[in-house]
Amino acid sequence: MAWLDYFRRRPRPGTADLAKDRLAIIVAREGRSKSTAAYLPQLRQELLQVLAKYEKIDLDQVTVNVESQGEIEVLELNVVLSDPTNVRRQGTAARHAPFFSEVKPETVAPSA
Amino acid sequence: MGAAGAPESTPSEDNILAKVVVVTSGKGGVGKTTTSANLAAGLASMGYRTVAIDFDVGLRNLDLVMGCERRVVYDLINVIRGEATLRQAAIKDKRLENLFILPASQTRDKDALSRIGVEGVIEGLKKAGFEYIICDSPAGIEHGAHMAMYYADHAFVVTNAEVSSVRDSDRILGLLDAKTHRAEKGLDPVKTHLLLTRYNPTRVAKGEMLSHKDVIELLGIDFIGAIPESHQVLQSSNAGVPIILDPSNDAAQAYIDVVNRFLGQERPQRFLDAPKRGFFSRMFGAGEAPVAAAG
Numbered sequence: 001m002a003w004l005d006y007f008r009r010r011p012r013p014g015t016a017d018l019a020k021d022r023l024a025i026i027v028a029r030e031g032r033s034k035s036t037a038a039y040l041p042q043l044r045q046e047l048l049q050v051l052a053k054y055e056k057i058d059l060d061q062v063t064v065n066v067e068s069q070g071e072i073e074v075l076e077l078n079v080v081l082s083d084p085t086n087v088r089r090q091g092t093a094a095r096h097a098p099f100f101s102e103v104k105p106e107t108v109a110p111s112a
Numbered sequence: 113m114g115a116a117g118a119p120e121s122t123p124s125e126d127n128i129l130a131k132v133v134v135v136t137s138g139k140g141g142v143g144k145t146t147t148s149a150n151l152a153a154g155l156a157s158m159g160y161r162t163v164a165i166d167f168d169v170g171l172r173n174l175d176l177v178m179g180c181e182r183r184v185v186y187d188l189i190n191v192i193r194g195e196a197t198l199r200q201a202a203i204k205d206k207r208l209e210n211l212f213i214l215p216a217s218q219t220r221d222k223d224a225l226s227r228i229g230v231e232g233v234i235e236g237l238k239k240a241g242f243e244y245i246i247c248d249s250p251a252g253i254e255h256g257a258h259m260a261m262y263y264a265d266h267a268f269v270v271t272n273a274e275v276s277s278v279r280d281s282d283r284i285l286g287l288l289d290a291k292t293h294r295a296e297k298g299l300d301p302v303k304t305h306l307l308l309t310r311y312n313p314t315r316v317a318k319g320e321m322l323s324h325k326d327v328i329e330l331l332g333i334d335f336i337g338a339i340p341e342s343h344q345v346l347q348s349s350n351a352g353v354p355i356i357l358d359p360s361n362d363a364a365q366a367y368i369d370v371v372n373r374f375l376g377q378e379r380p381q382r383f384l385d386a387p388k389r390g391f392f393s394r395m396f397g398a399g400e401a402p403v404a405a406a407g
Binding site: 014015016017019020022023024026027030 | 274275278279282283316318319320321322323326329330331
């Protein structure tokens, strides 16, 4: 009864929200860094590095958003801690990890 | 202040200085040339002396979309090299008295498009009394795109509600902030206008396409309007007639609105909502309230 799924998933948004989330990260990382701090990409990366030290996180489950509300910039970091039994998920994290570090090699912490 | 050369048909009094408008996007195929043609035709049809310059050296296309490809004798590079005058190279549109087209060259020698040469062409056009100079940028962020935007006062950033186009628009906005005459001389920045093309409100309502609000939020610039996806756009480029000259369809109406907004008039947004289609759209689509006109 696959057609019934059509009704069940009605409240679920399409892929537009996913596109927006992905773009928000890209725009914050590589876009115009106007007056908003240029350190944001580095901050994001270092936060992820620190988190990765203590928790096995799936980078697919990490969302970073920068929103401006009037004069205020809000950096929103959402981390879903992965289920320790979910080994496959950790594999995904390992596969994606270089993506974050290769973007700005000069920002990799020298103390590492 | 080139008011002396301005023609009598000038409908506006506050138009002392000619405005240079670049139509750019970074990504190819999003509708730059279509937008250039319609913006130029729209401004000309409202009485402004307008010239559209094709900066896509090597890949001339604006002449085709505007239906004057058979009348090209000289081109932009000929003018820059002094092989032809602006008067010889600019093609007068057969439909609109105030519209001229300066075609791109098909030479591969892109270096011929020098900054000084471009400056000379734009100054010459201003002196000739043109009020709007529309620069149709090539895709990419190479030399041609830089030259097209360099002397711009306004930029139409043509964007599709799609990830790669939005990203490329963001890159282009970075260049507009930094690599233009205005930026380098510390003048007021280039005024940027987000134009969404190929917008499909039905897919937006289903959550399949980024909404205009999403793109505005991501790019953070002034929104000038959305051109709904329309099969008429292809038909008009087939015929070489800018769609704005056939106001019977939505895309033409959307372009007319955009031109009017650009000229400073208030026009409510009309093409952001999916047409109401009864049961099915209510079941699967319109989860959110109707979108109000964006400022």
